[in-house]
Amino acid sequence: MVEIDLNRVDEIIERYKGEEGVLIQLLLDIQSEFNWISREVIARISERMRIPKSQIYRIASFYKAMSLNPVGRHIIQVCLGTACQVRGAPKILDRTEENLKIKEGETTSDMRFSLRRVNCLGCCAMGPVVVVDGDYHGKITPAMVEEILEKYE
Amino acid sequence: MPGVRSKGDLEGLRSEILMKRDPNKPYITLCSGTACRATGSDTVAAAIQNELEKQGLTEEVGVRRTGCHGFCERGPIIVIHPEEICYLNVTPEDVPEIIIKTIKGKEIIDRLLYTDSSTGERIVHERDIPFYKYQTRLVFGDNLRIDPTDIESYIAIGGYQALTKVLHEMTPEEVLEEVKKSNLRGRGGGGFPTGRKWETTKNAPGEPKYVIVNCDEGDPGAYMDRSIMEGNPHRVLEGLTIGAYAIGSHQGFVYVRQEYPLAVTNLGIAIEQAREYGFLGDDILGSGFEFDVKVHRGAGAFVSGESSALMNAIEGKVGEPRPKYVHTSESGVWNKPSNLNNVETWANVPLIIDKGAAWFNAIGTERSKGTKIFSLVGKVNNTGLVEVPMGTALRDVIYKIGGGIPGGKRFKGVQTGGPSGGIIPEEYLDSPVDFDELTKLGSMMGSGGMIVMDEDTCIVDIARYFVDFLCDESCGKCVPCREGLKRMREILDGIVAGKGREGDIELLEEIANVMKKASLCALGTTAANPVLSTIRYFGDEYEAHIKEKRCPALVCKELISYYIEPEKCIACLRCLKSCPEGAIEGEKRVIHVIDQTKCIKCGICFEVCPPKVGAVMMISGKPVPPPVPEAERVIERRGGERR
Ligand SMILES: Cc1cc2nc3c(=O)[nH]c(=O)nc-3n(C[C@H](O)[C@H](O)[C@H](O)COP(=O)(O)O)c2cc1C
Numbered sequence: 001m002v003e004i005d006l007n008r009v010d011e012i013i014e015r016y017k018g019e020e021g022v023l024i025q026l027l028l029d030i031q032s033e034f035n036w037i038s039r040e041v042i043a044r045i046s047e048r049m050r051i052p053k054s055q056i057y058r059i060a061s062f063y064k065a066m067s068l069n070p071v072g073r074h075i076i077q078v079c080l081g082t083a084c085q086v087r088g089a090p091k092i093l094d095r096t097e098e099n100l101k102i103k104e105g106e107t108t109s110d111m112r113f114s115l116r117r118v119n120c121l122g123c124c125a126m127g128p129v130v131v132v133d134g135d136y137h138g139k140i141t142p143a144m145v146e147e148i149l150e151k152y153e
Numbered sequence: 154m155p156g157v158r159s160k161g162d163l164e165g166l167r168s169e170i171l172m173k174r175d176p177n178k179p180y181i182t183l184c185s186g187t188a189c190r191a192t193g194s195d196t197v198a199a200a201i202q203n204e205l206e207k208q209g210l211t212e213e214v215g216v217r218r219t220g221c222h223g224f225c226e227r228g229p230i231i232v233i234h235p236e237e238i239c240y241l242n243v244t245p246e247d248v249p250e251i252i253i254k255t256i257k258g259k260e261i262i263d264r265l266l267y268t269d270s271s272t273g274e275r276i277v278h279e280r281d282i283p284f285y286k287y288q289t290r291l292v293f294g295d296n297l298r299i300d301p302t303d304i305e306s307y308i309a310i311g312g313y314q315a316l317t318k319v320l321h322e323m324t325p326e327e328v329l330e331e332v333k334k335s336n337l338r339g340r341g342g343g344g345f346p347t348g349r350k351w352e353t354t355k356n357a358p359g360e361p362k363y364v365i366v367n368c369d370e371g372d373p374g375a376y377m378d379r380s381i382m383e384g385n386p387h388r389v390l391e392g393l394t395i396g397a398y399a400i401g402s403h404q405g406f407v408y409v410r411q412e413y414p415l416a417v418t419n420l421g422i423a424i425e426q427a428r429e430y431g432f433l434g435d436d437i438l439g440s441g442f443e444f445d446v447k448v449h450r451g452a453g454a455f456v457s458g459e460s461s462a463l464m465n466a467i468e469g470k471v472g473e474p475r476p477k478y479v480h481t482s483e484s485g486v487w488n489k490p491s492n493l494n495n496v497e498t499w500a501n502v503p504l505i506i507d508k509g510a511a512w513f514n515a516i517g518t519e520r521s522k523g524t525k526i527f528s529l530v531g532k533v534n535n536t537g538l539v540e541v542p543m544g545t546a547l548r549d550v551i552y553k554i555g556g557g558i559p560g561g562k563r564f565k566g567v568q569t570g571g572p573s574g575g576i577i578p579e580e581y582l583d584s585p586v587d588f589d590e591l592t593k594l595g596s597m598m599g600s601g602g603m604i605v606m607d608e609d610t611c612i613v614d615i616a617r618y619f620v621d622f623l624c625d626e627s628c629g630k631c632v633p634c635r636e637g638l639k640r641m642r643e644i645l646d647g648i649v650a651g652k653g654r655e656g657d658i659e660l661l662e663e664i665a666n667v668m669k670k671a672s673l674c675a676l677g678t679t680a681a682n683p684v685l686s687t688i689r690y691f692g693d694e695y696e697a698h699i700k701e702k703r704c705p706a707l708v709c710k711e712l713i714s715y716y717i718e719p720e721k722c723i724a725c726l727r728c729l730k731s732c733p734e735g736a737i738e739g740e741k742r743v744i745h746v747i748d749q750t751k752c753i754k755c756g757i758c759f760e761v762c763p764p765k766v767g768a769v770m771m772i773s774g775k776p777v778p779p780p781v782p783e784a785e786r787v788i789e790r791r792g793g794e795r796r
Contacts (some may be wrong), residue, residue, distance in 0.1 A: 021469030028411050028450055053773030061629075062471045063452030065411050082568065082604045084373030085618050091756055094710075098733065098753065099252035118412075119455075119622070123188040124528065125225040125536035126435055136191035142755045 004034045013048050023051060023059055027066055035075070036067040073113040074106045074152040077131040081120030084127040088141075092128050093117060095142040099149060102119055113149070156431030160317045163308070170309045179214050179256050182232045182297065183243075186221030186380055187230035194218075194243065197229050197270035199243035201619045206768060210756055215404065217306070220296040220384015220419075223538035224284050224522035227267070232279055232297070239279040242266035270556075276568055284535045287553045291524050292500050293377070293540045298385035301419045303709045304426040305387060307387040315503035316391050320440035328399040329355065331672035332502065334510035336522045341367055341458075341495030342522070342573065342599050343675070344588035347389035348544070350492060353482040355400045357490035362402040365467070365486070365493045366393055368409040369451050369458035372571030372601035373622060377526040377538050378496040382416040385500070390446065392502035400492055405444065406467055410451040419447060455572070455626035459674050460493050461485075465749035473628040474674035488534055495600070509676055517543035521587035529555050531604040532562065539603075544585040547577065551605055562607040565706075568691070570599030572619045572626075574610060577684025580698070584706065595686040597679070611699050611708035612691040617645035627676060634677030637668040639685060650711040653699030658688055703774025712756050713773045717758075719744050719781040721768035724788050728769060744786040749777055 008056040107114040125136025227241035299306040333348030360528040457472030466472035510599035521543035533554030561578025566576040665681030703714040729737040739745035
């Protein structure tokens with residue numbers, strides 16, 4: 001699990017000082033740096049920016065790109081855009097879920113993998129597509145899933 | 154770089170840029186959009202750099218990484234200038250040969266060219282490849298010619314000419330009039346006349362006024378907005394600035410989703426460079442007009458692409474729609490008049506100013522002018538981004554450009570309009586594609602997703618897919634949308650699981666009608682389209698699921714079983730070894746049998762059974778035959794009948 005350095009959070013908050021309507025941008029910056037947004041971070045933002053915690057939770061839980069749970073060492077994205085759907089992506093997601101014994105949106109208990117379904121990565125020619133830590137694996141079949149996962153310790 | 158202050162300055166700069174270029178100097182363009190990066194464009198770029206250094210050619214040969222060329226099926230794509238030799242599916246291993254043979258030796262490598270599958274003919278130039286030949290790439294074509302991170306490459310092809318013309322030769326009213334006369338309609342979904350929208354914001358009381366680019370692109374089957382933003386961001390900025398001038402706005406926003414990192418980066422670079430060259434800022438091109446742009450990253454919510462929801466998101470709030478009786482063009486961001494247009498809409502504007510409304514009106518159909526970019530994906534040979542004049546027949550897009558359906562399969566339907574659209578069956582393939590025709594067919598233009606489906610696609614499953622997507626994406630603020638979608642999902646989940654009942658279809662239609670009339674925003678009012686259009690055209694598939702518990706396309710997991718045909722099985726152990734559940738029983742020379750109680754229907758056995766054996770099959774709507782009696786399971790080694 002990535003520990004969140006609150007000093008770093010302060011630095012990010014500093015970037016947006018005095019600007020209006022920046023909460024989403026701020027949370028996105030934190031999300032992309034730490035891959036999740038912890039309770040402590042929300043408390044800190046609330047205190048520094050004088051925004052009620054409830055409002056921050058509301059935003060962080062509304063938007064797909066923000067996660068309130070810590071993520072594993074590797075992030076698996078299974079594309080379920082329409083093109084991948086038509087080419088059999090649900091079977092890929094099923095296989096991955098069965099293999100890791102978690103559902104999409106969850107993280108394995110050993111913190112090795114977090115599994116997400118995403119809507120269209122825009123590389124439909126490769127579909128069905130699975131992206132692990134930014135590596136694209138295209139034209140995936142259910143039988144290939146295990147081998148791909150094994151590459152990531 | 155001194156700022157550009159006048160038309161003369163821009164012309165001077167342009168000829169200076171062109172002078173610096175030697176038209177005979179060889180250079181390589183490499184497609185580097187997101188799709189090509191996924192297939193290895195970065196490693197090809199590194200290999201090119203490496204090889205050029207090795208050959209001592211870094212000075213003599215230019216390299217330009219461009220945005221998406223659209224032919225994603227065959228990426229990464231390389232074009233070698235000045236001859237314009239086009240190589241497809243290039244790998245790093247091909248690079249040394251390309252440099253030595255083609256760049257140095259002026260020799261063409263046949264293997265890397267496009268081969269016409271019917272004639273076997275090899276095609277050298279990108280423009281002669283059927284995928285490109287039948288397109289009209291007015292908006293998208295410049296992607297091939299520019300490096301999106303270098304404003305000078307945009308200026309070199311005539312970029313910012315339209316803005317200069319507008320600021321120095323036209324009044325805001327004249328600009329507005331031109332756009333109105335062009336009959337440009339919004340490319341973001343609804344097809345609303347752009348000029349009229351601009352006029353509303355222009356005339357609305359309240360200052361400041363805002364102009365906004367919608368690059369949220371939430372449709373899960375479309376990626377043209379991303380490709381324009383990644384490959385040609387200046388074109389969008391130029392259009393936006395022209396719109397700002399016409400409307401009287403001094404502040405613009407670009408709403409672009411965070412999931413598009415390359416688009417965010419290239420846009421950021423473009424804005425910086427535009428400021429530096431004087432195309433954005435206090436006194437643009439010396440005209441006294443002041444305008445600047447802020448980027449707002451979207452955080453991944455489909456509904457936030459809706460106009461009033463997007464205004465909320467820009468204000469830093471939850472991106473939920475506002476009540477619709479207030480138009481955002483009159484009261485948008487911070488309740489100020491705000492004009493929102495889609496990326497592709499804005500990208501059309503410089504073109505209209507450059508070439509005139511009359512020129513634009515000559516392209517397209519009676520009520521839909523210009524071109525439209527589609528993302529042609531799914532079960533089609535040439536996946537990619539396709540730009541055609543409005544009114545082009547669906548059949549031409551799918552067959553002439555898309556190269557038809559792979560694997561000799563039969564076409565079943567084409568989905569347009571994303572989650573708000575519908576599926577159009579074969580009998581309407583000759584319909585011209587424009588805003589009104591697609592609506593007539595019970596679908597819509599939407600953002601331009603075009604997902605081709607073949608006989609192996611289950612229509613009910615696709616309808617369920619969209620309802621499921623929308624159910625997740627509905628903000629939950631209004632009841633018809635929130636509850637209607639949930640109930641529709643329940644019913645469809647039942648149907649695909651073999652629990653469909655008489656009356657389900659009527660119930661779906663009833664819910665759909667309420668949602669259409671009573672939802673707050675267009676997410677809800679159009680959410681039933683995927684269901685209604687499929688009931689209309691593919692009612693028999695619903696019937697098969699409900700009455701016969703049969704999935705004709707053999708997709709719905711609960712309605713199919715895997716079965717090994719004893720006559721075909723060669724007892725090779727392949728399926729047995731790869732079954733993750735150990736549900737297949739047998740041994741060498743003993744016919745394999747699937748234990749139906751253990752099978753989780755993952756389909757691996759079907760996949761690994763060698764095609765020429767083809768023993769594993771899917772069964773739907775009828776019982777699985779009983780397993781072969783033990784005594785008959787042993788395969789005798791008879792003179793090669795079975796290998
Ligand atoms: C649920 C929903 C999602 C939308 N998403 C987008 C989007 O991602 N991009 C877009 O340009 N328009 C989207 N729209 C349409 C916008 O509301 C708006 O009509 C459009 O951006 C206006 O631009 P145009 O007139 O140039 O088409 C969406 C509409 C709805 C109802």
